[in-house]
Amino acid sequence: MVDSSAVKALLRKRRSCDTPAAPQLRDSFEVTMKNFLLGVVAGSALLILGMMLYLRLGLAEVRADLPPSPLETKILTAAVHASIRRQAPEISNPIAPTDENLIAGGKLFSGNCSGCHGNPGSPENNGDSLFPPIPQLHRVGTEYTEAQIFWIAKHGIRRTGMFANGKWSPDKDLWTMAAYVRRIRQLPPAVQKALEPKKTSMSN
Numbered sequence: 735m736v737d738s739s740a741v742k743a744l745l746r747k748r749r750s751c752d753t754p755a756a757p758q759l760r761d762s763f764e765v766t767m768k769n770f771l772l773g774v775v776a777g778s779a780l781l782i783l784g785m786m787l788y789l790r791l792g793l794a795e796v797r798a799d800l801p802p803s804p805l806e807t808k809i810l811t812a813a814v815h816a817s818i819r820r821q822a823p824e825i826s827n828p829i830a831p832t833d834e835n836l837i838a839g840g841k842l843f844s845g846n847c848s849g850c851h852g853n854p855g856s857p858e859n860n861g862d863s864l865f866p867p868i869p870q871l872h873r874v875g876t877e878y879t880e881a882q883i884f885w886i887a888k889h890g891i892r893r894t895g896m897f898a899n900g901k902w903s904p905d906k907d908l909w910t911m912a913a914y915v916r917r918i919r920q921l922p923p924a925v926q927k928a929l930e931p932k933k934t935s936m937s938n
Contacts, residue, residue, distance in 0.1 A: 798864050807866070814891060818878070822885035829909040831917065833924050839914025840921075840929040842907055850895060854918070854929070864895045875919040883912040 788794060795802070802810075829835050844853050852870040869876070876883065887908045888900035899908060914921075921929075 822882040827880040831913045836925045837928045839910040880912045880916045
């Protein structure tokens, strides 16, 4: 049989050997964590300081006739999309997408937006007179919902060529255009025909 007193004595001896090391391990772990956190804080502070110096020294390119860097494009495009998703309430368009309403939206778009965004059947506008380039909606369409298109048309996009049309256009017109823009690449044939540019005949 195993002597229980001997086992207990052995366990007490083992604990007595391990105990002094525990506080040292704990202190070492705390020091490591503190150094790690200090490194994170210092690195973040240096990054922010570097960005501020970059901007304050005028090193950032602001000319509209030069393309931005891929990194700038990626970061700012993601920021714009995230802001629109967050701020545009996802509500249903009160304007039904009937042929009549889509034709009305197309006419509003042609009169107010096509000068920048292009129009089906009109001479091509490359949309690269500004950076970021103006999206040619009849060619690329849009990934935004109707509610987001309405919000963009109403409030505009800061530091781009997109106006805040809500200052002079009523919500009904903006919703009507939103219905058209959302379907600009998949318009019903009757709507496409109604919106075709009228051909002027040459008279002798």
